[in-house]
Amino acid sequence: MDLIYLPQTVQKAKKIAPRATFRSYHLPQTGNFQFSGFCYIGRNSNNIMKLVELYKEGAVLEGLEKAKTELLKSVEQGKNKLPEVIVCEARFDFAVISHFNQFLRKHTVLSGIPFILDVSGLGDKDVLLYRKHxxxxxxxxxxxxxxxxxxxxxxxLCKMKAHTGKDTAEPKIEEKSLRSLRFGPMTKRAFDILVASVTLLLLSPLFLLIALAVRLESRGPIFYIAKRAGRGYKIFNFYKFRTMIHGADKKIADLAHLNQYGGEAKGPVFFKINNDPRITKVGSFLRNTSLDELPQLVNVLIGDMSLVGNRPLPLYEAKNLTTDDYAARFMAPAGITGLWQVKKRGTKDMSVEERISLDIDYATKCNFVTDFWIIANTPSALLQRENV
Incomplete structure (x- = not known):
């Protein structure tokens, strides 16, 4: 793909002075290829202008098939430059974009290039459909x-791709050794089913006692069921023993001023209150011992969650992460326990950045050893000093 010196072209059309070149982050050289500039698939002149102001060079194409042809031509002809990022407008059919995305991911060289979908002008429902398909x-x-x-x-995104992408110039010995430590999807799933089934069977008497205590203390259902976002933003019904008064979710707006994370001006915001007044006495005990989490074993059996992963988020929290860099944390499965729970649980000064950073670490580095280390350290993290 020939990367055109776009500022000069745009200057003639728009009569503006080109700005200084900015290279956000260079992917490591793969074989004889060097990544720089951008590739934009679409016609939105405002978006093209914005990318022009960030990069010195780039290519603009109107269709995905044309982009595929040009990218393959660049690789096959041995041209030494490929785009650092590919941006595509969400005006093409789901299937066409998905096919192009799969083409990129399966290609040895092109899999290292981030693929961004521009959803400017779309509503929330359309955005979710494009994300899903x-x-x-x-x-x-x-x-x-x-x-x-x-x-x-x-x-x-470039850093993430550089970390997880393939490099044909590197030997595969290290990659194979790391792969041997990883849970395959089938192995991890089988382990989850086995442990969840046995645990549910053994703890069934405890379930009955907890259910009775919850019902005797306050009105409302025994279980708290809410929509949560897990791996790949998959939305599912999330189960816990109810630890708050009935209708506690409706009081979030009234208690927003007490949010532990409310003082942060930028970035995603979680909702957490120390000594939350909505929590019942039985609920406080269940939370401090994490017994309220036991019904999530049902989620594990169903397949919505895993024993180890990143915590599934309420939809109002997940929405804050869909348009931010931190969306990488959704690459990991939703889990009952995870890296940040073990390392940071009960820490009052834990920031949003720290929490999501640990989630991203798990999503990008999780393996057999990490999962069992988290499981082994979870019991010591169950008893916590603060009421969360």
Missing amino acids: ARPDEMLFIEECEKEDLISKIRF
């Missing part, structure tokens, strides 16, 4: 993105 590396409202935010998002 197209599965890009990231979805952004580029028209609404500040240049600094766009820079940081592209930089993050």
